[in-house]
Amino acid sequence: MVQKSLEQTLVVLGAGPKALAIAAKRNVLAALGWKLPRVFIVEAKNVAAHWSGKNGYTDGNQALGTPPQKDVGFPYSSSCWGGANAEVDCRMLAFSWTTFQVACRRFAGWIDRHQPAPTHAEWGRYLEWVAQIVAPVIPISGLPSKQTGIIQASVQQIDIRKSRWSLACTFNNLKFRIGSDGLVVTGPGPPRTFPGQSKNPPMSSQGIPRLTDGRSFWTYLGRFRSLPPPSIGIVGAGETAASVAVALVQIFGPSCNIEVINPSGMAYSRGESFVENRLFTDPRGWTARSKADRLEFVERTDRGVFSLQAKSILDRAENVETVAGRVERIDASKTKVAVTTSYDGKVSTSSYDYLIVAAGFDPLWFVSILSSTVQDRLKLAVGSTTKEAIQEKISPDLSITGLVPRLHLPMLAGFAQGPGFPNLSSLGLLSDRVLATYSTGVPTGAMATQVSREA
Numbered sequence: 214m215v216q217k218s219l220e221q222t223l224v225v226l227g228a229g230p231k232a233l234a235i236a237a238k239r240n241v242l243a244a245l246g247w248k249l250p251r252v253f254i255v256e257a258k259n260v261a262a263h264w265s266g267k268n269g270y271t272d273g274n275q276a277l278g279t280p281p282q283k284d285v286g287f288p289y290s291s292s293c294w295g296g297a298n299a300e301v302d303c304r305m306l307a308f309s310w311t312t313f314q315v316a317c318r319r320f321a322g323w324i325d326r327h328q329p330a331p332t333h334a335e336w337g338r339y340l341e342w343v344a345q346i347v348a349p350v351i352p353i354s355g356l357p358s359k360q361t362g363i364i365q366a367s368v369q370q371i372d373i374r375k376s377r378w379s380l381a382c383t384f385n386n387l388k389f390r391i392g393s394d395g396l397v398v399t400g401p402g403p404p405r406t407f408p409g410q411s412k413n414p415p416m417s418s419q420g421i422p423r424l425t426d427g428r429s430f431w432t433y434l435g436r437f438r439s440l441p442p443p444s445i446g447i448v449g450a451g452e453t454a455a456s457v458a459v460a461l462v463q464i465f466g467p468s469c470n471i472e473v474i475n476p477s478g479m480a481y482s483r484g485e486s487f488v489e490n491r492l493f494t495d496p497r498g499w500t501a502r503s504k505a506d507r508l509e510f511v512e513r514t515d516r517g518v519f520s521l522q523a524k525s526i527l528d529r530a531e532n533v534e535t536v537a538g539r540v541e542r543i544d545a546s547k548t549k550v551a552v553t554t555s556y557d558g559k560v561s562t563s564s565y566d567y568l569i570v571a572a573g574f575d576p577l578w579f580v581s582i583l584s585s586t587v588q589d590r591l592k593l594a595v596g597s598t599t600k601e602a603i604q605e606k607i608s609p610d611l612s613i614t615g616l617v618p619r620l621h622l623p624m625l626a627g628f629a630q631g632p633g634f635p636n637l638s639s640l641g642l643l644s645d646r647v648l649a650t651y652s653t654g655v656p657t658g659a660m661a662t663q664v665s666r667e668a
Contacts, residue, residue, distance in 0.1 A: 221251070222252075222392065222393040223235075223250040223251070223253070223648075223651060224254075224255060224391060225253070225397040226396070227400040228261070228340075229400065230340055230640055231397070231399045231640060232399055233260075233285050233343045235644045236343075237343060238305065238648055241305055247294070248653040251360050252360075255368055256365060257365070260337075261337035264340065266333065269428035269431050272460065277332065279638065280330070281310040281339070282309075285340075286308060289306070290642070291641070293649040308343050330522070344363065353384065366383060368382055371582055371583050372583075372586060373590065378392065379391075394651070395612075395647075396618070397621040398624070401576075402575040402577070404426035405570070409542040421440070423549070423550050424543065424569075425567070426569065427453040427457070427574065431460075434464075437567075438464050443469055444567075445461060447473045447568075448474050448543075450479075450480070451571075451573060454475070454519075455480075455520065455524070455527065457571050458473060462526060462527065462530045471530075472536045472565070473534070475537070478536060480535045481519065482521055482524045489510075493515075493632050495639075496633065499630065511627055539555050543568065549566065550565050551563070552565070576635075577603070591613070603625055607625060607629040608630075610646050610649070612650070619650070
């Protein structure tokens with residue numbers, strides 16, 4: 214059992230970029246004298262687990278779709294710390310992608326190569342570097358004396374006890390609880406599934422499941438290289454489907470047939486104009502837009518679109534075809550995978566040697582580990598536990614309006630607060646929004662004079 218502390222505590226689930234942005238910002242603000250809660254990051258595996266290529270979701274070799282300068286401090290335009298805003302932004306540069314490149318003695322080479330996009334694994338190493346500075350792994354017994362750190366544990370259940378979050382955790386054979394005043398949930402969640410999709414699909418003679426998804430596909434990528442050219446289906450319209458298609462084209466070249474199945478039968482490209490990018494960086498005016506316009510913008514620029522880099526590769530691949538159809542059912546046998554789709558009132562079935570379901574991930578993954586008490590409170594605050602209902606109830610600090618204690622859900626904040634919060638586009642703004650709601654006032658000491666003078 215973890216010792217109880219009277220200090221305010223903020224817990225973040227998942228040691229990815231959002232968690233590290235919060236920890237880094239807390240580090241800077243504490244150094245400037247602000248009173249803020251302790252920040253503990255609970256992670257079942259390791260820092261940047263979904264970027265390294267060792268845990269699925271990627272093989273680590275795919276190019277980062279977002280400019281790496283959009284790092285844990287970006288956009289470096291804090292506005293909620295009074296006269297210290299500029300100082301906060303300057304100090305956050307210590308954790309920037311550029312500083313990491315300098316620390317690794319790679320900055321000049323990166324510039325001279327025209328600032329190429331890093332791979333997912335390289336981005337993961339950057340996040341590990343940030344974590345080493347601001348959130349070291351701490352032993353359970355050392356928890357009460359720390360201000361920030363990573364607790365290696367798996368969360369089994371989330372409950373509310375005495376108006377605070379209570380997380381039942383396990384590490385090896387140790388069971389313990391962590392209490393917190395606020396909770397931030399991050400991570401992509403498990404892959405989306407379709408009717409008939411088996412959790413344990415049959416394997417081919419080469420040891421590859423006939424049916425994989427956007428998480429598991431990457432763990433078998435090496436075995437695909439030993440296959441004779443197969444027929445492959447990919448379900449999806451977004452960047453995960455694009456990344457899978459690019460990886461397969463790089464393995465097989467033009468020798469295998471690849472069909473990308475999605476409802477529209479189109480592979481739309483992501484908008485990269487200044488007007489579009491600006492809304493990801495600076496969402497001012499976002500909430501004044503109509504619901505229909507916000508949904509359309511997100512669909513057009515973030516979900517259901519391919520990056521320009523992936524699009525340019527796939528446009529040159531003559532063996533990649535996009536097929537229109539909404540997937541109704543998937544049935545995998547020992548030799549084939551049958552996909553039943555509907556389009557314009559017609560139902561058809563296609564068969565493939567292998568199928569990859571890359572149709573996105575479930576941002577509501579945390580609901581399954583909420584206690585019945587918490588689920589009841591969530592339903593009372595929101596009216597439902599559906600994605601559509603929750604995303605409309607996200608407040609400016611990225612928490613659910615009306616739910617106490619605060620539950621921050623940046624992965625669901627795009628519709629209500631701005632399209633950059635679910636991704637890597639505004640990590641610095643995300644950390645400001647979350648931490649500012651826990652700040653107890655201006656700092657004490659030398660900075661207080663400056664803040665009071667400039668605020």
